[in-house]
Amino acid sequence: MASRTLILLGTRKGVFTLELDGSREPGALSGPHCEAMPIQHAAWDPLRGAIVAGAGSPWYGPIVWRSEDLGRSWTQSSDGLSYGDDEDAPAVTRVWNITAVGDAIYAGVEPAGLFRSDDGGLSFRHVAGLRDHPSRPDWEPGAGGLILHTIVPHPSEAERMWVGISAVGVFHTADGGRTWETRNAGVPVAGSPDEDTEVGRCVHKLGLHPARPEVLYQQNHRGAYRSDDGARTWTSINAGLPSTFGFPLAVHPHDPLTIWTIPLNGDDQGRHMIDGRAAVWMSRDQGATWSAQREGLPQQGAFVGVLREAMAVDRHDPAGVYFGTSTGQLFGSRDEGRSWRLLADFLPGICSVEAVVLEG
Amino acid sequence: MAQLHVPRSLAALFPSVPRLLEIEADDVANLIRELDQRYPGMADRLCAPGPRLRPHIKVFVDKRFAALDTPLTSVSVVHIIPAVSGGSDRPIEG
Numbered sequence: 001m002a003s004r005t006l007i008l009l010g011t012r013k014g015v016f017t018l019e020l021d022g023s024r025e026p027g028a029l030s031g032p033h034c035e036a037m038p039i040q041h042a043a044w045d046p047l048r049g050a051i052v053a054g055a056g057s058p059w060y061g062p063i064v065w066r067s068e069d070l071g072r073s074w075t076q077s078s079d080g081l082s083y084g085d086d087e088d089a090p091a092v093t094r095v096w097n098i099t100a101v102g103d104a105i106y107a108g109v110e111p112a113g114l115f116r117s118d119d120g121g122l123s124f125r126h127v128a129g130l131r132d133h134p135s136r137p138d139w140e141p142g143a144g145g146l147i148l149h150t151i152v153p154h155p156s157e158a159e160r161m162w163v164g165i166s167a168v169g170v171f172h173t174a175d176g177g178r179t180w181e182t183r184n185a186g187v188p189v190a191g192s193p194d195e196d197t198e199v200g201r202c203v204h205k206l207g208l209h210p211a212r213p214e215v216l217y218q219q220n221h222r223g224a225y226r227s228d229d230g231a232r233t234w235t236s237i238n239a240g241l242p243s244t245f246g247f248p249l250a251v252h253p254h255d256p257l258t259i260w261t262i263p264l265n266g267d268d269q270g271r272h273m274i275d276g277r278a279a280v281w282m283s284r285d286q287g288a289t290w291s292a293q294r295e296g297l298p299q300q301g302a303f304v305g306v307l308r309e310a311m312a313v314d315r316h317d318p319a320g321v322y323f324g325t326s327t328g329q330l331f332g333s334r335d336e337g338r339s340w341r342l343l344a345d346f347l348p349g350i351c352s353v354e355a356v357v358l359e360g
Numbered sequence: 361m362a363q364l365h366v367p368r369s370l371a372a373l374f375p376s377v378p379r380l381l382e383i384e385a386d387d388v389a390n391l392i393r394e395l396d397q398r399y400p401g402m403a404d405r406l407c408a409p410g411p412r413l414r415p416h417i418k419v420f421v422d423k424r425f426a427a428l429d430t431p432l433t434s435v436s437v438v439h440i441i442p443a444v445s446g447g448s449d450r451p452i453e454g
Contacts, residue, residue, distance in 0.1 A: 038449040056449075082409045087410075
C-alpha cells in the first residue's frame with residue numbers, strides 16, 4: 001500500500017491533521033490550525049485537493065476555512081453566508097457541515113439552512129428553498145441548536161440530495177434545492193407528544209453507499225433506522241444494539257451492507273460509552289444483526305462521548321475505521337474494526353473525523 | 361485621521377493587516393466600511409447582518425464604549441477588542 005492517509009480532525013480548538021503512512025502507521029500530527037476556532041467539520045474537496053472546514057467563532061462569526069496545501073496555509077471567508085439584512089433575519093452563527101458535491105461545496109449552518117458555493121468555498125449563496133418549507137415555523141432546536149448538520153448528495157443524480165436538521169428531521173430535494181419534502185415516515189418524534197407532525201424527528205446522522213443510493217441509514221436520537229426507498233419510509237434496525245442513543249454512523253466504503261455506529265448510554269444519562277466500556281458496533285447485513293468491536297478499546301473508565309461527525313472510514317481494503325471522542329482521543333482500526341488502537345490523545349474535543357487517501 | 365488598534369486575533373485572519381492603522385472615517389460604521397475596502401471580508405468578521413456589531417466584538421472610541429453610529433474625529437483613537445465573554449465556545453452536544 002503506497003498511498004498515504006490523511007486524517008482531518010475538526011476540534012473545539014481548531015483543525016488538526018494526522019498523516020498515516022502506507023501501512024497506516026501514525027506520523028506527524030499538525031495543528032491547531034484555523035486560529036484554534038471551534039471547528040464543527042473539517043472535510044475534503046477532492047476536485048480541488050483542498051481541506052475545507054466549517055467554523056463558528058464566538059467573536060468573528062461563521063467562517064469557512066480553506067487550505068490547498070494540506071494544512072500548511074489557510075484562508076478564510078464567510079462571503080454570502082447570511083440570511084440577509086432584514087431585521088427579522090437571523091444571523092448565521094456557525095457552519096456545522098461542509099460537503100463537496102462535484103464542483104460545488106455545500107455548507108449546513110446554524111440556524112438551520114443550506115448554502116452553496118461554486119468557487120470552492122470562497123463565496124456562498126443561500127439555497128433558500130429549504131427554509132421556505134411550510135414546516136419551518138415548527139422547527140425546534142436540539143441540544144446543539146437548530147442546525148443543519150448532515151448533507152448527503154445522491155451519487156449520480158445531481159439534483160437530488162438529503163439533509164438532516166436537528167431536531168427536525170430528514171428533507172429531500174429532487175430539483176437542486178428549489179423544493180424539499182420531509183422524509184421521516186417511520187421515525188418516532190423526539191421531545192413532543194405530537195406524533196402526527198411531519199417534523200420533530202431528531203436525526204443525528206445519515207449515510208448511504210453509492211452503489212445503492214436508495215438505501216439510507218440513519219442514527220437517530222431514538223434509534224438506528226434504514227430506508228430502502230430513498231428515505232420515504234424508515235424501519236428500525238435497532239434490535240441487537242445496546243441502546244437507542246448515539247450520534248455517528250458510517251457506511252463501509254466497498255460493501256453497501258456493512259455499517260458501524262457507536263451507541264451511547266442514553267440521552268438523559270450522560271451520553272457516554274455504556275458502562276464506561278468503549279465499543280463500536282458493526283452490522284454486516286444492513287442492520288439485521290449487530291456485533292460489538294472492542295479489541296484495543298478501553299474497557300473500563302471510558303466515560304467518553306462521540307459526536308455525530310466524529311467517525312469515518314477510509315477507502316483502503318480492508319477499510320480503516322476511525323473515531324474521535326469529545327474528550328480528545330482518536331482511535332483507529334486498520335482491519336474494519338476488529339482491532340483498535342489509540343492514534344492520538346490529549347487533543348481538544350473532537351467534533352469531526354474524515355479520512356482522506358492521498359495517492360502517491 | 362483616526363487611529364485604529366487592531367486586535368491580534370483579527371489581524372491573524374488577514375495576514376497583511378498591521379496592528380495599528382490610520383483611517384479616515386466620520387463614524388465607526390464608515391471606519392468598518394473602509395476596513396472592508398482595504399481588507400475584503402473584514403466587515404463580516406466584525407458585524408452580523410444589519411449591520412450590527414457581533415455580540416462579542418467591542419469597539420471603544422477614546423476609551424469609551426462605542427456603537428456603529430459613534431462619530432469619529434481626526435484625532436479619535438479606536439480600539440477593537442474581542443470581548444472576554446467571547447473567549448469560550450459554548451458546549452457542543454450533537
